[in-house]
Amino acid sequence: MTGKQAPGGYLVEARDVIRSFGQTQALRGAGLTVAAGEILAVMGPSGSGKSTLLHCLAGILTPDSGEIWFNGCRIDTLSETERSALRRDHFGFVFQFGQLVPELTAEENVALPLLLAGARRAQALAAARPWFGRLGLDGLEGRRSGELSGGEAQRVALARGLVTKPQVLFADEPTGSLDSLTGENVMNLLTVAARESRTTVILVTHEPRVAAYADREVIVRDGKVNSLIPAPGPAAAS
Amino acid sequence: MSVPLTLLGLLEREPSHGYDLKRDYDTYFGRGKPLPFGQVYATLGRLARDGKVIAGQAEPGAGPDRKRYVITEAGATEFETWLAEPVEPEPHLQTVLFAKVVLALMLGRNAGRYLDTQRAEHLRRMRELTDLKHSGNLIDAMLADHGLFHLEADLRWIDQTAARLDALAKVVRP
Numbered sequence: 001m002t003g004k005q006a007p008g009g010y011l012v013e014a015r016d017v018i019r020s021f022g023q024t025q026a027l028r029g030a031g032l033t034v035a036a037g038e039i040l041a042v043m044g045p046s047g048s049g050k051s052t053l054l055h056c057l058a059g060i061l062t063p064d065s066g067e068i069w070f071n072g073c074r075i076d077t078l079s080e081t082e083r084s085a086l087r088r089d090h091f092g093f094v095f096q097f098g099q100l101v102p103e104l105t106a107e108e109n110v111a112l113p114l115l116l117a118g119a120r121r122a123q124a125l126a127a128a129r130p131w132f133g134r135l136g137l138d139g140l141e142g143r144r145s146g147e148l149s150g151g152e153a154q155r156v157a158l159a160r161g162l163v164t165k166p167q168v169l170f171a172d173e174p175t176g177s178l179d180s181l182t183g184e185n186v187m188n189l190l191t192v193a194a195r196e197s198r199t200t201v202i203l204v205t206h207e208p209r210v211a212a213y214a215d216r217e218v219i220v221r222d223g224k225v226n227s228l229i230p231a232p233g234p235a236a237a238s
Numbered sequence: 239m240s241v242p243l244t245l246l247g248l249l250e251r252e253p254s255h256g257y258d259l260k261r262d263y264d265t266y267f268g269r270g271k272p273l274p275f276g277q278v279y280a281t282l283g284r285l286a287r288d289g290k291v292i293a294g295q296a297e298p299g300a301g302p303d304r305k306r307y308v309i310t311e312a313g314a315t316e317f318e319t320w321l322a323e324p325v326e327p328e329p330h331l332q333t334v335l336f337a338k339v340v341l342a343l344m345l346g347r348n349a350g351r352y353l354d355t356q357r358a359e360h361l362r363r364m365r366e367l368t369d370l371k372h373s374g375n376l377i378d379a380m381l382a383d384h385g386l387f388h389l390e391a392d393l394r395w396i397d398q399t400a401a402r403l404d405a406l407a408k409v410v411r412p
Contacts, residue, residue, distance in 0.1 A: 208393045209386055212364035228358040
């Protein structure tokens with residue numbers, strides 16, 4: 001990973017990103033800056049391009065044109081292998097449906113990113129365990145995903161997203177499959193945990209009550225980002 | 239809903255008689271509660287006294303009032319300020335939000351930008367209530383929830399309206 005310093009010195013930045021799927025242009029010159037430690041909500045109607053933007057920022061998709069920067073490095077020009085390593089080492093993910101591995105116990109699911117990164121099994125499970133107390137999941141370590149409620153499964157997925165102590169947690173509609181009280185519980189745990197560990201969070205949601213947990217919001221409309229509140233300067237956020 | 243500011247907005251479009259103002263007010267903003275003529279003229283009288291409109295000479299013809307009213311610089315400034323600023327977020331705002339959107343479209347202003355500003359203001363208030371919910375007791379949390387659900391309803395309306403501005407513009411600017 002080489003490259004000049006990210007313009008502005010933000011932790012995550014998208015510059016003039018264009019991304020199409022076939023004939024459909026999902027992003028049409030999207031730009032965004034995120035300061036270290038910020039919790040940012042990315043809002044917008046269905047089909048506005050907000051999930052595509054998240055996938056580009058996380059190095060899952062590469063833009064057709066434009067630039068994606070992370071921590072001073074341009075990441076859209078990296079190889080798939082390098083981006084995969086970047087995601088594993090620096091990013092965490094939570095999706096709408098927890099997407100736990102059904103054959104594994106809750107504890108093994110949480111430990112999975114550490115195991116995939118080469119940690120020894122005992123070491124990975126030891127690192128996973130404290131998350132169960134922290135997220136109100138005590139006693140559920142040995143359950144498989146089919147034996148968990150929706151809220152429990154989503155909290156396990158959140159623990160899995162945070163267990164590697166990522167610099168950035170990407171969350172795509174993390175409460176979308178939950179009822180509102182359970183969803184708020186997950187959002188509260190997510191934001192408290194992220195603030196404690198100074199993890200930057202980029203949260204895609206169409207729900208205002210979920211976005212209200214973030215520090216600020218941007219709106220994606222017609223593939224462009226409308227940001228009324230600017231990101232705090234990197235100095236202020238560090 | 240502010241009658242004086244709405245009338246100023248209608249006058250910003252073009253100088254008008256009291257009758258025209260009442261007709262347009264009832265069409266767009268009355269919704270089952272027409273503005274009484276007495277209130278139209280009383281309001282215009284106060285606006286004239288405060289230097290926000292000027293009443294022209296009475297024109298010849300039948301009818302109770304044949305004066306044409308023109309907005310002044312002071313009136314236009316007050317109206318523009320009101321139009322651009324977001325409303326303090328609280329439940330049951332739809333009449334004010336709606337009036338601002340319709341007047342902005344009628345006058346060819348950027349209604350989308352107004353809605354964006356209002357959305358940001360609503361979300362700012364929702365963040366305050368969310369903080370209160372997690373720092374206060376259960377009673378605070380339940381009161382905060384009541385506010386949050388109502389503000390969310392407003393926001394859904396704001397989003398739907400933003401998606402329909404082109405169609406609405408055709409209705410209010412025939």
